Amino acid sequence: SSSMSVTFQGASMPRILEYSSLSCMPQGYRSAPQAGPATHTKRRSPDKGGAVALRDAQTGKRLSILLNDAVEFTAFTFAPDGESVGVALANIVKIWETNTGRLAATLTGHDLAIKSVEFSPNSRQVVTSSVDNTAAIWDTRSGHLILRLRGHSASVTWAGFSPDGNTVLTVGNDRTARLWEVRTGREVVQIKTERALSRGRFSPDGRRVLIFGNLISAPTFLGLYATDGTTIASWNKKSVMAADFDEEGKDVRVVTPDEGGLTLRAFSMLEGESLYTISGHTELVGIAEFSSDRRHLLTAGFDRSPRIWNASTGDLEGVLNVSPRENSLSRVTGLVDFSPDGRRVLLLTSDGTLTICKTTVNRIGILGHSYGLFRSSYSPNGSLLFSADRNRLLIRRSNGNELLASIEPPESILHVFFNRSGSRVLTTGPEANAYLWSIPGGHRLMVVQGHSREIVSADFSPGDLKMVTAGADGMVIFWDLRTGARVHSLPRFAEKPTSVQFSPDGSQLLTTSLDGSVIVWDATNDRRLCVLIPPGEIRYSSARFSPDGRIIVTGGKHPRIWARTCRLRMELPPQEDAIIEGFSADSSRFTTAGFGEPVRIWNAGDGSLQATLQESQFLPGTVRFSPDGVWVLVSGVGNTNTKLWDSETGRFVYSFGGKAQVGEAEFSPTGREIVTASTDGELDIWDLRLERRRPEWILNQIRTMTSWELKGNLVYQKKNQPVPLER
Numbered sequence: 256s257s258s259m260s261v262t263f264q265g266a267s268m269p270r271i272l273e274y275s276s277l278s279c280m281p282q283g284y285r286s287a288p289q290a291g292p293a294t295h296t297k298r299r300s301p302d303k304g305g306a307v308a309l310r311d312a313q314t315g316k317r318l319s320i321l322l323n324d325a326v327e328f329t330a331f332t333f334a335p336d337g338e339s340v341g342v343a344l345a346n347i348v349k350i351w352e353t354n355t356g357r358l359a360a361t362l363t364g365h366d367l368a369i370k371s372v373e374f375s376p377n378s379r380q381v382v383t384s385s386v387d388n389t390a391a392i393w394d395t396r397s398g399h400l401i402l403r404l405r406g407h408s409a410s411v412t413w414a415g416f417s418p419d420g421n422t423v424l425t426v427g428n429d430r431t432a433r434l435w436e437v438r439t440g441r442e443v444v445q446i447k448t449e450r451a452l453s454r455g456r457f458s459p460d461g462r463r464v465l466i467f468g469n470l471i472s473a474p475t476f477l478g479l480y481a482t483d484g485t486t487i488a489s490w491n492k493k494s495v496m497a498a499d500f501d502e503e504g505k506d507v508r509v510v511t512p513d514e515g516g517l518t519l520r521a522f523s524m525l526e527g528e529s530l531y532t533i534s535g536h537t538e539l540v541g542i543a544e545f546s547s548d549r550r551h552l553l554t555a556g557f558d559r560s561p562r563i564w565n566a567s568t569g570d571l572e573g574v575l576n577v578s579p580r581e582n583s584l585s586r587v588t589g590l591v592d593f594s595p596d597g598r599r600v601l602l603l604t605s606d607g608t609l610t611i612c613k614t615t616v617n618r619i620g621i622l623g624h625s626y627g628l629f630r631s632s633y634s635p636n637g638s639l640l641f642s643a644d645r646n647r648l649l650i651r652r653s654n655g656n657e658l659l660a661s662i663e664p665p666e667s668i669l670h671v672f673f674n675r676s677g678s679r680v681l682t683t684g685p686e687a688n689a690y691l692w693s694i695p696g697g698h699r700l701m702v703v704q705g706h707s708r709e710i711v712s713a714d715f716s717p718g719d720l721k722m723v724t725a726g727a728d729g730m731v732i733f734w735d736l737r738t739g740a741r742v743h744s745l746p747r748f749a750e751k752p753t754s755v756q757f758s759p760d761g762s763q764l765l766t767t768s769l770d771g772s773v774i775v776w777d778a779t780n781d782r783r784l785c786v787l788i789p790p791g792e793i794r795y796s797s798a799r800f801s802p803d804g805r806i807i808v809t810g811g812k813h814p815r816i817w818a819r820t821c822r823l824r825m826e827l828p829p830q831e832d833a834i835i836e837g838f839s840a841d842s843s844r845f846t847t848a849g850f851g852e853p854v855r856i857w858n859a860g861d862g863s864l865q866a867t868l869q870e871s872q873f874l875p876g877t878v879r880f881s882p883d884g885v886w887v888l889v890s891g892v893g894n895t896n897t898k899l900w901d902s903e904t905g906r907f908v909y910s911f912g913g914k915a916q917v918g919e920a921e922f923s924p925t926g927r928e929i930v931t932a933s934t935d936g937e938l939d940i941w942d943l944r945l946e947r948r949r950p951e952w953i954l955n956q957i958r959t960m961t962s963w964e965l966k967g968n969l970v971y972q973k974k975n976q977p978v979p980l981e982r
Contacts, residue, residue: 330371334378339395341381343369348383350395360398364391371454373415380437382423384411390425392437402440406433413454418461422482426452432466434482444484450476459504463487467498479507479524488524497543498524501567502550508566510543510552519543519554521569531569535562574910630919631932634677637924639695641680642938643671648682650695653923654940660697664690674715674722679736681722683710689724691736701739705732712754716761716778723764723778725752731766733778745781753796758819759804767796773809775821785821797835801842806859808845810835816862825862830855836878844902846878846887854878854889856902866905868898877919882926890920890931897931 330343339359341350346369348362367386374381380401381393390404390411404414409428416423416437423435428451434444450468457464461482468476477490477498490498493511496519500507507524510533519533519540533540538557545552545566552569555561563572630643633653640651648662648671666684673680679700683689689703689710703710706726713724721742722734731745731752750770757764757778764776770790776783788796793811800807806824807817814827814835827833833847836854844865848854854868868889877890880902890897897920899908920931929941 330369330383332372332374334374334395335376336378338378339374341372341374341395343372343383345369346385346387348372348381348393350381350398360393360395362391362393362398362400364400364403365389370411371413371415375416375437376418376420380416380420382414382416384414384425384427386410388427388429390414390423390435392423392440402437404433404435404440404442406442406445407431409451412452415455415457417457418459422461424455424457424464426455426466428452432464432478432480434464434484444482446478446480446484448476448478456499458500459502463500463504465498465500465507467495477507477509477524490524496540497545497552499545499549499566502548508545512540516540516556521552533564533569535571536560630671631930631938632673632919632921633923633930634673634694635675635924636677639677640930640938640940641671641673642930642932643668643682645669648680648692648697650697659695662692662697669709670711670713672713672715674719675717676719679715679719681713681724683713685709687726687728689713691722701736703734705741706730712752714755714757716757717759718761721761721778723755723757725755725766727751731755731764743781745776749790754798756798756800758800759802763800763819765798765800765807767798771796771811773798775807775819787815787817787821793832795832795834797833799835799838799845801838801845801859802840803842805842808835808838808859810847814847814857816859827857827862828864837880839880839884839902840882841884844880844884846880848878854887854900856887856905866900866902868900868905868907877921879920879922881922882924886922886926888920888922888929897929899929 330341330348332341334340339350339352341348346363346365346367348369349358350360350362351357352359362381362383365383365385365387369383369385371384372381373383374395379395381395382390383393384390388405388407388409388411390407391400392402392404393399394401404423404425407425407427407429411425411427414423414425421437422443423437424432425435426432430448430451432446432448432452432455433442435441436443446466448466448468452466452468454467455464464480464482466478466480468478475490475495477495479487479489481487488507490509495509496512497510498507506526508530509522509524510519511522512518513520513532516539517534517536521530521533522528523530533552533554536554536556536558537560540554540556542555543552550566551572552564552566553561554564560574562574564570565572630641632641633639634641638653639659640653642649642651645667646663648668649658650660650662651658662680662682664682664684666686666688668682668684670683671680672683673694678694680692680694681689681703682692687704687706687708687710690699691701691703692698693700703724706724706728707730708727710724710726713722715722715736719736722736723731724734725731729748729751731748733742733744734740735742745766748766748768748770750768752766752768754767755764762778763784764778766772766774766776768774768790771788771793772786772790773788773796774783775785775787787798787807787809788811795811797810798807800819805819807819809815809817810833812829812832814830814833816824816827818824827847830847831849831852833849833852833855836846836848838845838859843859844856845859846854846856855864856866856868857863858865868887877888877897879888880886881888884902886908887900887902888897889900898910900906901908920929922929931939931941933939
């Protein structure tokens with residue numbers, strides 16, 4: 256059947272993101288439907304009696320935007336300037352203003368179903384293609400028909416403007432592609448082929464066109480032509496799943512399926528050589544699509560795990576989640592579409608759900624490290640980026656472009672500890688000495704000498720007046736940072752201390768040890784205030800102060816919440832050696848994890864379980880709340896992917912993929928970026944500007960076209976039960 260066509264609205268227009276969950280984002284190319292029968296079909300959702308249900312892939316929540324059988328939804332596109340949106344409903348097109356939702360124009364004139372809708376580069380015109388064998392150019396402000404492009408003898412399956420807006424390319428089932436002069440409507444070039452055609456594409460400079468044959472046939476015809484109709488190259492070797500110009504427009508990348516359909520191979524159309532192989536899907540791959548900026552490739556199939564790849568190298572960049580509902584068996588079907596900047600991808604799944612997923616845009620691979628990269632983090636103010644391998648610690652500007660300092664201690668680096676202001680860093684290694692360095696200059700300030708074995712943990716007091724170190728020799732030592740002198744130490748531990756942490760006000764010190772003990776100390780001397788967990792009660796001890804300093808949470812088989820006065824407030828349900836991973840910035844929630852256990856999110860006030868990240872079983876690595884508490888970032892030892900979760904619902908949002916194990920992952924202080932450190936020496940920065948706003952005006956517009964009514968917080972279907980309008 257023929258597919259619906261949908262495109263995105265501009266990421267440069269923040270207000271447009273108010274309905275990004277519906278299907279948003281910017282200008283440019285939209286994937287067109289494949290050539291097929293002359294009839295059009297409506298997408299049905301079996302769980303809602305033929306209605307199309309829209310879901311947000313970032314939260315997994317239904318937006319309650321339902322199109323019933325009365326709506327024949329055949330194409331959808333946003334204008335390049337983000338100011339308007341065009342929707343094809345059977346043989347008409349409606350154009351709305353995105354700021355106000357006002358219906359600006361209705362385009363009527365096609366006799367049969369419209370196959371594609373495309374705006375001109377300046378957003379002032381629209382070109383449509385139709386099953387009635389014609390294409391048409393319209394004025395978007397008045398809705399008037401400007402030109403009717405006649406000449407095709409069968410369905411026109413796609414039409415689009417050249418980059419300069421002066422030419423329109425049309426392709427059709429009559430096996431021809433035609434170039435038309437926009438000013439006069441005159442046909443200037445006709446290209447004849449041996450196959451029915453499904454879509455076309457202009458090169459970035461507008462001097463060449465790429466024409467696709469019917470993608471259902473095998474092998475698939477693919478033709479590259481100059482705009483004067485001269486043949487440059489053709490492809491009849493293997494079935495084509497995707498093809499597009501490279502970023503510079505010099506070559507065409509062609510993606511074909513390998514035998515068995517589990518792997519794909521990319522070729523150069525002009526050179527004929529293999530570029531790379533795509534592998535990783537566990538079931539048949541049925542879809543491949545290049546992003547509009549030509550930097551990414553999406554593949555999808557029956558394993559319900561669409562993947563994003565680097566279009567130049569074939570490296571895996573991420574795995575998308577398109578089955579937000581529990582027990583969902585939905586898979587991606589015929590519709591795949593990127594926003595022109597690659598920031599979003601729209602997927603249509605077999606249950607009729609339209610899903611928006613965030614892609615891995617602005618991923619910056621930063622070189623400069625050897626294998627063994629294990630640490631990455633931002634400075635507290637977000638201006639600096641730190642990364643450490645076993646030999647050196649690098650300090651960069653937060654964008655990763657400018658290297659400010661390279662710190663290379665005499666011994667290899669095992670641990671890195673930063674002070675609260677990000678002005679100092681302590682590096683420790685396999686020997687007893689540690690080294691304190693200035694930031695961003697990277698000058699050595701102090702050699703820490705006092706332990707007889709390696710230092711395993713350290714922390715800085717508020718105000719950077721003191722530092723505490725814990726060593727494998729059982730000693731916990733306090734240091735004066737102004738003089739570098741040793742101030743005092745705690746009684747020697749029988750077993751190696753594993754962590755030390757100052758309270759937020761610096762008056763207390765929290766220690767954990769290999770013997771399972773958790774102890775609170777007076778940070779001004781060596782006086783023990785209380786023993787929260789005695790030695791031998793649990794196998795693995797972990798504990799954290801809340802950011803506001805009011806409570807302490809301890810792990811183990813029976814995680815507990817304590818007042819800072821050492822009074823037990825409550826005990827959580829039994830777990831398998833729970834490890835306390837961290838708090839949200841507002842101290843309202845904390846996370847636990849364990850060996851083979853899922854990550855759990857708890858309410859710090861009443862101890863209630865708020866969410867369980869069901870698929871996040873792992874050997875604990877990094878678990879971090881975003882600064883605003885909306886997201887949780889999880890990476891595990893031995894895993895090559897870092898996963899992002901919704902902290903309120905516990906739903907999986909996104910997977911940041913790589914080829915090597917991720918050592919650590921951190922949010923930037925703004926929460927807009929994530930930095931990951933991989934053991935192959937690559938440091939990656941990921942854009943994370945996700946939007947979760949409700950598309951109010953689109954709800955109201957669609958309501959007028961269906962039998963659904965919006966009243967307050969409920970959506971009513973006439974003669975049926977109300978459906979809650981979820982956030």
